[in-house]
Amino acid sequence: MFTNVAYLHNSLNDMVDTSKSLVVTSCGYYRVHSRPVVSTERPTGRRDYQLLYIAKGKGHFYFDGLQGKETIITEGNMILFRPGEIQFYYYYAPEKTEVYWVHFTGRMVEGILDNYEIPNNKNVFYTGNSPDYAWLYRQIIQELQLCRQNYEELIAITLRHIFIMINRYIKEGKKTGSDIQNEIDRATHYFNENYNKPLNIDEYAESRHMSTCWFIRSFKQILKVTPMQYILSLRMANAQSLLETTEYNISEIAEAVGYDNALYFSRLFHKHVGVSPSEYRKMKSGR
Structure with missing residues (x-):
């Protein structure tokens, strides 16, 4: 079993803090692969809130205690426990x-959850398996471990980011379908x-076992641009940043954003931005 955990002020106790609107008290990650079972048994729950995200595999939960029904939660789901709720769950x-x-805790937690429309009538809700969830959780863990300047404020903001993503998924997923949104x-x-x-769109679609037409159509349905238009916008945005912040020549910048041919890159840049890379650099430098 691999674990990576962190606690606010190194305290393992659950806590209630109403001095701020939202306070993150601990965060962690478990990868269960060797230990036969990892269990959590809290007959009276905790005093704080807990939000779990099943990134892979599944968890076995008993929301009404061990005498109740087993609920198997699969990847892409989140589980929210409010203060005082029974917690029995197992990973194999x-x-x-x-x-x-x-x-987490805080004086405005219920209002915040309600604002982001986090379901208040059930413990489990599907949120998709975006890699961004794992990244955000890892950011909270890292900040709790390093304790850098203003880290408590930052981890509260990062938790809100997770809430925003849940809200976005709940709203957009209903319109587009969860499978499409995930992809x-x-x-x-x-x-x-x-x-x-x-990057080859045909090859990417094939690697994900999708037809190219379906992928392009679904991508445009959600983001209003095609995959190649999206990639082009990423390349041009990063080229603009390099032109503004570095002394790299045009060939070096072209290569840095994915183009072997500097002339071809310059033509694309002019078409996308309205001026050549050299002119853009002069404009931004004030020369």
């Missing part, structure tokens, strides 16, 4: 579960990480 090694969790979220994450490499 053969299922190779990966789960993130965060505990487009995954695609945009991949393109953001790899925009400066050769």
Whole structure:
């Protein structure tokens, strides 16, 4: 089993803090692959709130206690426990579960959850399996571990970011379908990480077992641009940043954002931005 956990002020106790609107008290990650079972048993619950995210595998939950019905929660779902709610849940090694969790408190928690339309009549809700969720949880863990300047404020903002993503998914997922939303979220994450490499939409769609036509149509339905238009916008935005903040020549910038041919890059840049890369740099430098 692999764990990565962090606690506010190194305190393992659950706490209630009404001095601020939202306070993150702990956050962690479990990857269950060797230990036979990882169990949590809290017959009287906790005094704070907990939000869990099943990133892979599944969890076995008993919301009415061990005498009640078992509920198997699969990846892409979040589980919210409010103060005082019974908590019995288990992860088993053969299922190779990966789960993130965060505990929080504050004087305005219910109002914040209501503002982002987090369901208040059920513990479990599907939010999709966007890689961004895991990244946000990891950011909270890191900030709690490093305790840098203003970290308590930052982790509260990051938790709100998670709430915003849940709200966005609940609203957009109903319109587009959860499977489509998941695929487009995954695609945009991949393109953001790899925009400066050769990208082939046919090959990407095939790697995700989708038809190219379906992928392009679904991508445009949600983001209002085609995948290649999206990739182009990423390349041009980053080229603009490099022109403004570095002394790299045009060929170096072209290569940095994914183009071997500097002349071709310059033509695309002019078409997209309205001026050549050289003119853009002069405009931004004031020379």
